[in-house]
Amino acid sequence: MKRFALILGILAMASMAASPAYTADFLSGARGGGLGFSYFVLADDPAGALYNPSALAYIRGWQTQFMYEKINSYGYRVGSEKPYFGQFGLTYFLPGTGTFALNSLQSGSFSDPTSIPTINHVALSYGRGLSPIWSIGGSIKYLTEMGFGKRSAFDVDLSVSLRTEKAIAAAFAIENIARAALSPQYLGRDEHLPRRTRLGGGYFITKNDYQAALLLAGQLEESGIGKKYTTSLVNLSTEWWFMQNRSFSFAARTGYTLGKAVRSNIKSDYSGPTLGFSATHKIGPSDIRLDYAWQAYPFETANGSTPANHYLSLTFGWGGVPNYPGHSREARVAKQVNVIEKKEAPKPQIFQTPKTEDQEIPKADKDTDFKAADIKAF
Structure with missing residues (x-):
């Protein structure tokens, strides 16, 4: 336990020295990028702790996870920008204590000079079950921005989840509860982290060779520079996994978001689609998973085109194929074993009537082919 705490501390200090972050839509992780923010109902990998x-x-x-996002330039008019967003995360489960997650993120631009600030973000998260169906969790986050001076902020996230045995789940989360201000001010203006309140639910289907999630969530956001704006979004998404009980499995997902969000301190239409794919391979007791996501960035550029973002992430460790509510990995394995046992059940034996002294059992002709299926019970 002490050794694990020391490792977390070293990683956290290194992350803070190298990074912090404040992103516009905060769709961290390729699964979240492919589904939309309704992914927060699942949130079962390191990036999920940020939702x-x-x-x-x-x-x-x-689990360990690396993610790189190739962000579209969004029609920046000053120079040639090459924006990026990267994430490293890990989770660790301690029996009887709960599960911890550490995430470090950085966004900025590869261009030099650039008009895009470099933003770093480190978050330490914890989740614990209260009962077989209820769980709570929280995150403490430190953010720094370099580019328009050096500014920083500290905030907290809280959430609660419900997962039933009837394959139904629900979640409620508040991100940046304090709506902390970046300090010091830049050009005398107050800029706060966006407070996001999310409520969502999902229904799950599991069969022998596939499983699916149907998700719906709403988000209320308070953001803006100098003036507070309140906007709302709705996201509907679905994820389908195939051959989930085999050593190799794959998934497809898509989502659509409706509503408005704030960009450049202006309310704008944020409606747009997302989609993604995954491939998972078992390596002993662990899994390695490759995720890809495409997001049609919802804000139109000056020429009316709709640019897109591309996400790519690699996750290694426990749970390559997600454990949907009501359909845990243990339940899937038990179900699979039960099916195998039924297939391998011994066939009923066929017994002949015992021979008596006055009875002769006729001998079979050599050319006759007797099969078990041709013999009827006496």
């Missing part, structure tokens, strides 16, 4: 830390309670093992 909903209470979902960490359903992770039973360790």
Whole structure:
């Protein structure tokens, strides 16, 4: 335990020295990028802790994750920008204690000079089950921005999740509860982290060779520079996994978001689609998963085109195929074993009537082919 705490401390200090972050839509992780923010109902990998830390309670093992997002330039008019967004995360489960997650993120531009600030963000999260169906969680976050002076902020996330045995889940989360201000001010203006309140639910289907999630969530956001704006979004998404009980499995997902958000301190239409794919391979007791996502960035550029973002992430450790509510990995394995046992059940034996002294059992002709299926019970 002491060794694990020391490792977390070293990683956290290194992350703070190298980075912090404040992103516009905060769709961290390729699964979240492919589904939209309704992914917070699942949130079962390191990046998921940034949406909903209470979902960490359903992770039973360790995971590491790397994500790179190639962000479109969004029609920047000053120079040639090459924006990027990267994430490193890990989760660790301690029996009897709960699950911890550490995420470090950085966004900025590869161009030099650039008009895009470099933003770093480190978050330490914790999730724990209160009962077989309820869990709670929280995150503490430190953010720094370099480019328009050096500014920083500290804030907290809280969430609660419900997962039933009837394959239904729900979640409630508040991100940046304090709506902390970046300090010091830049050009005398107050800029606060966006407070996001999310409520969502999902229904899950599991069969022998596939499983699916149907998700719906709403988000209320308070943001803006100098003036506070309140906007709302609705996201509907679905994820389908195939051959989930085999050593190799794959998934497809898509989502659509409706509503408005604030960009450049102006309310703008944020409606747009997302989609993604995954491939998972078992390596001993662990899984390695590759995720890709495409997001049609909802804000139109000056020439009316709709640019897109591309996400790519690699996750290694426990839970390559997600454990949907009501359909845990253990339940899937038990179900699979039960099916195998039924297939391998011994065939009923066929007994002949015992021979008596006055009875002769006729001998079969050599050319006759007797089969078990041709013999009827006496």
